[in-house]
Amino acid sequence: MELSKNYIPASVEEKWYKHWLSKNYFSSEPDGRTPFTIVIPPPNVTGVLHMGHTLNETVQDILVRKARMSGFNACWVPGSDHASIATEAKVVEMLKREKGIDKDSLSREEFLNYAFEWKEKYGNIIYNQIAKLGCSVDWKRATFTMDDHYYKSVIKVFVDLYNQGLIYRGARMINWDPEARTALSDEEVDYKDVTGKLYFIKYKIENTEKTPGLEDHIVIATQRPETIMGDTAVCANPTDSRYSGLKGKKVFVPLINRAVPVIFDDYVDKEFGTGILKITPAHDINDYNIGLKFDLPVIETLNDDGTLSKAAQIHVGEDRFEARKKIVEELREQGLLVKEEEYTTRLGYSQRTNAVAEPKISTQWFLKMKELAPPALEAVMSGNIKIHPSERFDATYKYWLENLKDWCISRQLWWGQQIPAWYDRDGNLYVAENEEEANTIFREKYSASRDATFRQQKLRRDEDVLDTWFSSWLWPIEVFKGISQPGNKDINYYYPGSVLVTGQDIIFFWVARMIMSGMKFMGEKPFSDVYFTGMVRDKLGRKMSKQLGNSPDLLHLIHEYGADAVRFGIMISSPAGNDLLFDEGSLEQGKFFNNKLWNALKLIKMWHGKSEEEAQSEDIKKITQAAGSDHNTFAIQWFQNRLNEVNLEVDNLMNEFRLSEALKTIYSLIWDDFCSWYLEWIKPEFGKAIDKKVYQASIKFFEEVLQLLHPFMPFITEEIY
């Protein structure tokens, strides 16, 4: 067979992936071997894989292939995440842009049909990319977080937790996304520094003439003048002598002239602003808390979509930012605006829609975390679960788990698991796995006490869906149907998993919650090790993201360099937890490495014809161990020693998850020791046949180094082997 001058990855990669699939190499079933289980962090169905995914998947594939080669029953479960709010936002946008359809004009069912269409389309793109990278996932186990069994399990878990008193419904101050018009969890809000203005506004004091020594007004600083209509008090520090004369007095909210009391609390910082604070319990978390303390009324001046509500009295229906401008103008005209100052503050933005999040009092579903956290904390602190690199993440993990607030799990969306709660006409609540059960509970409750018409009413189902993480926290369990079919042979065999490989950005969203759910529902950790990869950044150090458009297209890179080279490039400089600046140069290095291997093959093949007739039945081990005076025997011995050393070293490095160092070691073994040194040393003079023993030894060495490299670069090693 004539070998091409250079290695051409495209010509072999697809062939081998198909071959592996046809031989069921990636498929795993429980057997007598020790399992090695990895569940993929399911990518969102919202789009395509970026470089962060590429790094994650590559790391997982290396670990899985290595384990498989070492005799473990390796099982890597692929899948995708419905990503409730992220996907819904995309679908809404797509409908508007491509079809001119407004979400409001669709029924829930119609919308969900579009969403499932979207999922089919993008889910497959992601799966295709995973395959192109060479990932040895067990495709028959592919799971989607809204698969039927998964959906039912999420519902079951909700009902169970509700019945245990861990889930409750209540009005709390939550973060609200006015664009998606849904509640958010605290974790879904990103804070950014922005330059805004601090407005100093006059509030007139009632009966001023009876308050000698005081002006007829006080000045209050605020960033959000559009919320003054929601003020229900103003507050000063009790030790602040400037305001002690205001005790028992009222002041008037500008523009609408509603009188509100002056209260005193040491929460107020005398040094900041004017030392006196307006209290708007409906639209600020601190004000809300003070409001609770002083039993202040709550006036909601904003609608769900961020426009001013009727309660605001003025600018009703106008957008909050538009209203702000107008209100500032009006205050100025009426001489109530003392001054404005530049001011830098932190604003919370919805992670998905990038809208400024509104603190809002809202009736939502919450999961109590107090009980779930301690076992999850203990699992990591005791070393039962090891985080890599631990020195960096143990502290973060600990802090978060010790300072947990209840988790807001309901979302005012359609795409996701609908909350299994029903209401009767009186607003009483029935939580059950399906409508029939809810009805049963309802009828039993009122079997005697209410008339037949009441008892025969159709219960209304809660419209909301669950936070997407309320389904993904069950991932390591439900991919093996551990909740829908508890005790089945897969869950018994594969759980707990071996390693979780993921980005450090979802340590709270996902990792900590999976540990909680594992401890809660399985009574055992979901995995033994957590390997955090770093963030992949662009050359300017920016996080790679779709918004910035600075993430290269994976398929394009694979086309350009080959999947092996992409894997090599992304791995060669990414130690656990360290961020890496993505540099195509390292992909090129991978491509060159491919070629080096290819040419080593060509060289050895060239010798093949010349030693073929005798190339049998010799035991290479004997040869390599036998003492010999000729220089080839020395080379064989030397390389054998080197190989033994590296084998040991690579094993150690990989056990410590130091994959980039392992790859570097193998790279140097192949390039420097095998090619530059060994092959050059034993290379016969042109035209001469090679010693058959040396030939056989070389074949054996080549096979062994290829095996070492195989988990990292599966395609070319398979092709040569």
Place this chain on the structure above:
RNA sequence: GGGAGCAUAGCUCAGCUGGUUUAGAGCAUCUGCCUUACAAGCAGAGGGUCCGCGGUUCGAACCCGUGUGCUCCCACCA
């Protein structure tokens, strides 16, 4: 405001618990080679007060302190 990490050749990064390292790799630069495995290569060269300053030590890129710069996470100051 609290916490964490990083700072090593022009660039992207290794260098794990201090001593075979006169500080390494790839890319980039320069010189010479299209030598029958490989110019996607080979042979060689240049290039670094290992961020500054103190300290510990027989010995520090590595440990301690401190300063500076960058990044990230957490946090309710209008």
